[in-house]
Amino acid sequence: MHRLIENARTENRSLLETEAKELLLEYGLPVPAFKLIKNEDEVEEIGELIGYPLVMKIVSPDIIHKSEAGGVKVGIKDGQSAKKAYRDIISSAQGYDDKAHIYGIITYRMCPASTEVIIGMLKDPHFGPVIMFGLGGIFVEVLKDVSFRILPITEIDAKEMIGEIKGYPILKGVRGEPPKDIAAIREVLIKLSALVMENPEIQEIDLNPILVYENRLQIVDARIIL
Helix, strand or coil, X not given: CCHXXXXXXXXXXXXXXXXXXXXXXXXXXXXXXXXEECCHHHHHHHHHHHCCCEEEEEECCCCCCCCXXXXXXXXXXCHHHXXXXXXXHHHHHHHHCCCCCXXXXXXXXXXXXXXXXXXXXXXXXXXXXXXXXXXXXXXXXXHCCEEXXXXXXXXXXXXXXXXXXXXXXHHHCCCCCCCCCHXXXXXXXXXXXXXXXXXXXXXXXXXXXXXXXXXXXXXXXXEEEC
């Protein structure tokens, strides 16, 4: 059993966002450089190290809906703003759930806007692990434009999954928009397949949003449930 999963199971919880991203990194999946801040004094130093603007989010297994709890701040432009954001996030989270176990605040540089995709995995009671791919944002919420495969998948499966969605032309580039890095999406699907097959304790994965650029992508948010 992977050490991150073993630690989480010992504490009877799912992976924290920091742990989920660390696991993704171990499988070669791209996430923005991040740090877990545990006190206000670290904020300015981390901000200078990572670079502004920052995203700051509460890390707690007891707070699932971070925005609802006031646990998310984005577009933070300097050290003083980052310190204030730290204090505000901790205060809001404690007010939302005074019994919540707070591990700290995950901090990373805000990614430029681009085309969003979503990749997820669920354990089906009949078919086992099933992987899902689709365009993110309103496309997945309103249009339900997604494709599915039973794991494990091959390169051919990954290629077909991407091409099956109705929004595929958006990834290819439309109305003067440059084409996105479809090969990078394929690579994420293949590597995530390997991660799931090698860690059967994982029950659910939600990578949303994934920002796809012309020659790379970034997994901005990651949730892994055991």
